[in-house]
Amino acid sequence: MPQFWVVGEPNADGSISKLSTEVATLASTLAAAAGGEATGIVVAATPERAAGELAAFLPRVIAVADPALAGHAWSVPAAEGVAAVLAAEGDTDGTVLLGAGPDGRDLAGTLAALTGRGVLANATAVAWDGRLVVEMGAFGGKLITSSGFTGTGGIVTVRPNMVTAEPLPVAGTVEPRAAAADAALPRVAVVEQVEEAGAAAPIEEARIIVSGGRGIGGPDGFELVRELAGQLGGAVGATRAAVDSGWIPYSQQIGQTGKIVKPNLYLALGISGAIQHKVGMQTAETIVAINRDPDAPIAEFADLLVVGDLFEVGRALMVALRERSG
Numbered sequence: 642m643p644q645f646w647v648v649g650e651p652n653a654d655g656s657i658s659k660l661s662t663e664v665a666t667l668a669s670t671l672a673a674a675a676g677g678e679a680t681g682i683v684v685a686a687t688p689e690r691a692a693g694e695l696a697a698f699l700p701r702v703i704a705v706a707d708p709a710l711a712g713h714a715w716s717v718p719a720a721e722g723v724a725a726v727l728a729a730e731g732d733t734d735g736t737v738l739l740g741a742g743p744d745g746r747d748l749a750g751t752l753a754a755l756t757g758r759g760v761l762a763n764a765t766a767v768a769w770d771g772r773l774v775v776e777m778g779a780f781g782g783k784l785i786t787s788s789g790f791t792g793t794g795g796i797v798t799v800r801p802n803m804v805t806a807e808p809l810p811v812a813g814t815v816e817p818r819a820a821a822a823d824a825a826l827p828r829v830a831v832v833e834q835v836e837e838a839g840a841a842a843p844i845e846e847a848r849i850i851v852s853g854g855r856g857i858g859g860p861d862g863f864e865l866v867r868e869l870a871g872q873l874g875g876a877v878g879a880t881r882a883a884v885d886s887g888w889i890p891y892s893q894q895i896g897q898t899g900k901i902v903k904p905n906l907y908l909a910l911g912i913s914g915a916i917q918h919k920v921g922m923q924t925a926e927t928i929v930a931i932n933r934d935p936d937a938p939i940a941e942f943a944d945l946l947v948v949g950d951l952f953e954v955g956r957a958l959m960v961a962l963r964e965r966s967g
């Protein structure tokens with residue numbers, strides 16, 4: 642019976658990451674299509690909360706408590722914990738799915754070395770068609786490839802916002818386990834955590850995104866985008882044109898070669914709506930665009946297009962939002 646394992650990534654506050662809930666929903670879908678089983682694995686110093694939250698999306702979650710993880714970098718010892726669970730479960734040919742964030746990528750590499758399984762990285766879609774079919778972008782997104790594993794078992798890292806997380810009708814069970822005492826890999830102590838000054842909110846998780854394109858005209862124009870995002874409690878996004886011009890960091894780029902986002906509201910200022918941008922934001926619930934060109938491509942898929950100068954409309958919107966918030 643095909644096995645799908647989901648590595649649950651705990652947030653700093655002990656909750657489960659949004660990306661892990663998406664991966665869990667994907668695994669449940671794959672298991673249903675393959676007639677297999679989907680199981681979560683959470684390895685943490687205190688995994689209870691994250692495992693409990695993940696069990697809302699999976700029928701079974703194994704929670705490995707490893708107190709020695711406290712104060713240490715997570716991904717390498719967590720990979721060891723996941724490998725130990727797979728060995729204890731007698732799994733040699735299951736598929737391990739995890740989020741393609743910085744820790745997930747790290748963990749995937751270590752787990753590949755520990756278990757001898759291959760890795761397909763940054764999947765944009767995963768399906769079951771008698772066997773696993775994994776879609777990934779190549780050559781900067783110019784080509785979409787379909788790949789599978791030749792051997793038995795494999796590891797797939799999944800990009801954020803590819804799937805909408807959907808809880809099961811009935812939550813699954815959590816099985817507590819103690820970590821094996823004989824960790825072989827060196828643990829890296831975290832001596833200090835420094836918050837990046839002025840760090841933007843993570844756009845993958847934002848419910849509101851205000852995004853600027855070439856029409857913003859320069860780095861100063863992004864002040865209005867930031868003000869609107871701040872007033873709406875959202876994050877700042879951008880097109881590649883704005884990023885390539887050096888107006889805003891690449892971390893905020895949305896699209897084929899940037900992030901894929903799925904907010905409730907996407908407010909696009911001075912963005913034409915090129916296909917490579919559209920693929921990163923088209924699943925937003927509501928898209929509102931401000932553009933002086935009524936025939937800009939974004940008019941075809943925006944829910945609302947305000948035709949006008951973005952600074953004029955944007956500032957009027959700012960005034961209205963401030964008035965509303967008192």
Ligand SMILES: Cc1cc2nc3c(=O)[nH]c(=O)nc-3n(C[C@H](O)[C@H](O)[C@H](O)COP(=O)(O)OP(=O)(O)OC[C@H]3O[C@@H](n4cnc5c(N)ncnc54)[C@H](O)[C@@H]3O)c2cc1C
Nearest residue numbers: 854855856880881882896897898899911913917918933951
């Ligand atoms: C392989 C590949 C990968 C790519 N990946 C990405 C990606 O990940 N993300 C991405 O965004 N792009 C990507 N691109 C680039 C993409 O093709 C477009 O060039 C880019 O999205 C255009 O950005 P833009 O909408 O900001 O600029 P433009 O297309 O130049 O549009 C600017 C818009 O602003 C409007 N405007 C100008 N001034 C004002 C004003 N004062 N008020 C109101 N409206 C105004 C104009 O009418 C216009 O519609 C990629 C391209 C390739 C080839």
